[in-house]
Amino acid sequence: MIDRSVRPPTLIRIITLRIALFAALAMAVQAALVFADYYFDNEQLATLMIERETGKLSKGFERRHDEGPYKLPHDLVRYGIQGGFYITRIRTPTGQILYTNCDARCDNHLLPHEVNPPDLWSRMLSDGKPLAIAGGKTYEIHGDKIFIEIAILHDSDGIMWAVIGREFADHLATPMAIMLLFVLGGTLLSIRQALRPVAKAAREAGHLDPLDPSHLINQTGMPREIADLAAAVNRSLARIGALMKSQRLFTTAVAHEIRTPLAMMKLELGNIDHPRARKIEGDLDALAGFVGQITALGRLESADRALFRPVDLAKLADWVVTDIAPLVYDLNHTIAYSNLGARSVEGHAPLLEDALRNLVENAVKHTPEGAAIDVVAGPGPRLTVKDDAGVFDAPMEVPFGDLKADHMGIGLEIVRRIMALHKGRLEIEVEPGHLTAMTLVFDQAKF
Numbered sequence: 001m002i003d004r005s006v007r008p009p010t011l012i013r014i015i016t017l018r019i020a021l022f023a024a025l026a027m028a029v030q031a032a033l034v035f036a037d038y039y040f041d042n043e044q045l046a047t048l049m050i051e052r053e054t055g056k057l058s059k060g061f062e063r064r065h066d067e068g069p070y071k072l073p074h075d076l077v078r079y080g081i082q083g084g085f086y087i088t089r090i091r092t093p094t095g096q097i098l099y100t101n102c103d104a105r106c107d108n109h110l111l112p113h114e115v116n117p118p119d120l121w122s123r124m125l126s127d128g129k130p131l132a133i134a135g136g137k138t139y140e141i142h143g144d145k146i147f148i149e150i151a152i153l154h155d156s157d158g159i160m161w162a163v164i165g166r167e168f169a170d171h172l173a174t175p176m177a178i179m180l181l182f183v184l185g186g187t188l189l190s191i192r193q194a195l196r197p198v199a200k201a202a203r204e205a206g207h208l209d210p211l212d213p214s215h216l217i218n219q220t221g222m223p224r225e226i227a228d229l230a231a232a233v234n235r236s237l238a239r240i241g242a243l244m245k246s247q248r249l250f251t252t253a254v255a256h257e258i259r260t261p262l263a264m265m266k267l268e269l270g271n272i273d274h275p276r277a278r279k280i281e282g283d284l285d286a287l288a289g290f291v292g293q294i295t296a297l298g299r300l301e302s303a304d305r306a307l308f309r310p311v312d313l314a315k316l317a318d319w320v321v322t323d324i325a326p327l328v329y330d331l332n333h334t335i336a337y338s339n340l341g342a343r344s345v346e347g348h349a350p351l352l353e354d355a356l357r358n359l360v361e362n363a364v365k366h367t368p369e370g371a372a373i374d375v376v377a378g379p380g381p382r383l384t385v386k387d388d389a390g391v392f393d394a395p396m397e398v399p400f401g402d403l404k405a406d407h408m409g410i411g412l413e414i415v416r417r418i419m420a421l422h423k424g425r426l427e428i429e430v431e432p433g434h435l436t437a438m439t440l441v442f443d444q445a446k447f
Helices: 009-039 040-059 105-109 159-205 225-267 275-301 312-328 349-363 410-422
Strands: 086-091 096-102 119-124 135-142 146-152 309-312 336-338 343-348 371-376 382-389 424-431 436-442
Touching: 009 040, 009 159, 040 086, 040 119, 040 135, 040 146, 040 159, 086 105, 105 146, 225 275, 309 312, 309 349, 309 410, 312 336, 312 371, 312 382, 343 349, 349 371, 349 382, 349 410, 349 436, 410 424, 410 436
Parallel strands: 336 371
Antiparallel strands: 086 096, 086 146, 119 135, 135 146, 309 343, 371 382, 382 436, 424 436
């Protein structure tokens, strides 16, 4: 069985995770290519290491007005150690030494003093890893040329890995991050824009009225693939509507066909003077009432909101009370009508008449003789049927299939459906032995 409590992931979440996954795979492949390109090219690595280290050493000429021409940057203490693995010599074209931690090894690895070096040079001191290199670069500082030369005899501080890491950042992390930001952002924005009409249709689908053939899923603005699905759903709704219509027509036709034989049977029973004939007449009356309810239900389910018109609730209540008053008086009840400022609503007048008539008939049939029934129109968009018996034995909510013909529940269920069609509701208030009030409340804006 499907667990409906577990909500499926959103399309945006799925797309985000998959883009992130493939971006990670792409970055892994690109990282492998960048690593292979730099790690196995010793000459290129040596040049990059020379550029990095001489560039950092050149920072020692910044703001040195009061402390001499040069001061070793604090993060390059490896060039301040005599006899270490990192050697440097900083000089001018005239041979003036500005800074050095050289010993006799400088003569073996760096260029002679009398040689003016090229703008950038490097050479390998050994094969394989870790790299041992020598080289230098010419800088123009404060208008003067400065030669910065270094030799790395053993890369104990991991300069090579720092260079490779910088290349990763320059050629992989930054470009991929920018691309991922725009690709992912653009994709999510596009999906959100494309799904906006779909989300709107999903909200509207929860309020589709199966009794209204004009209620369909709006396909405007949907992507073609989803619009095709919505069109298929609309076709299914149309087929279901046609099936329901044919079933309603059949049920209503059967009900109409039964009414005439029932009337003839009751007429013939009236000519029989026997107590059992009277009992059968009562049963026929109950059956006729049930057939009438089926007819009302068929009229309800065939109603179309597109045909709704303004209905004056006060006039409607006045007409229903006038029409049903003889029945009320024949059963030794009284009925009164009052208007407290009812206003018009949009609706189907015959259905609203059925709803109000059902409430009055329930009040007549399920109260003792002498009960006073009061029909009130208003205030506002509401109609109320009251009686002073305070008798109510029907359940507030019962599935339609569980209702019986001799129970007032079927009538109330039809009333509830009529009110749902009119975007309203049935409210019931009971004070046992004193009052039963059933109110049709229309939740419509003022017409």
